[in-house]
Amino acid sequence: MRKIVITGFMATGKTAVGLLLAKMLDLPFLDTDDLIEERAGKSVADIFSADGEAYFRHLEREVIASLAEAEDCVIATGGGAIVDPENLRALRNKGVLICLTATPHVILERVGTMDHRPLLHHPKPFQRIEELLASRLPFYSQADFSIDTSMARVEEVADRILTLLGLEVKG
Numbered sequence: 001m002r003k004i005v006i007t008g009f010m011a012t013g014k015t016a017v018g019l020l021l022a023k024m025l026d027l028p029f030l031d032t033d034d035l036i037e038e039r040a041g042k043s044v045a046d047i048f049s050a051d052g053e054a055y056f057r058h059l060e061r062e063v064i065a066s067l068a069e070a071e072d073c074v075i076a077t078g079g080g081a082i083v084d085p086e087n088l089r090a091l092r093n094k095g096v097l098i099c100l101t102a103t104p105h106v107i108l109e110r111v112g113t114m115d116h117r118p119l120l121h122h123p124k125p126f127q128r129i130e131e132l133l134a135s136r137l138p139f140y141s142q143a144d145f146s147i148d149t150s151m152a153r154v155e156e157v158a159d160r161i162l163t164l165l166g167l168e169v170k171g
């Protein structure tokens, strides 16, 4: 089976949906932010504050390149990963790309304190979300499927992905 790649903006449910989907399909789950943290030996927030976004993007490219040939797995990416064309190519390779979306209001609500999202450390987080979303729309729209998670439970989103891909729960 191809790899299933879950992408989309911060707080759209990528990790929760990816984890559940992997469980339903009995496939390994990989989260690019987790792999970056393992590589760096520190959290994403610490990488941003100590080394800067450029270094984070460098690690992100390395991690995603290492997943280019992966198959039979579910991958959740960080929200900015597919802005890089190399990343998009590597994720697309042997993969189907699913973009999760949510309205800016729902994103803001889910993000809460924003402690773990350095890109949203901003005096006007709602405006920041709207701007970032607008600038990333052309990239997110390249996904094979897009699912609005604003009003949906994690289980519903995972079921929808199974239906879209014509897959059945395993075991």
Ligand code: S3P
Residues within 6 Å of the ligand: 008, 009, 010, 011, 014, 033, 044, 077, 078, 079, 080, 081, 116, 117, 118, 119
């Ligand atoms: C980012 C999203 C984050 C993380 C990093 C950058 C982004 O992941 O990769 O803070 O550029 O949108 P989540 O989308 O899982 O929050």
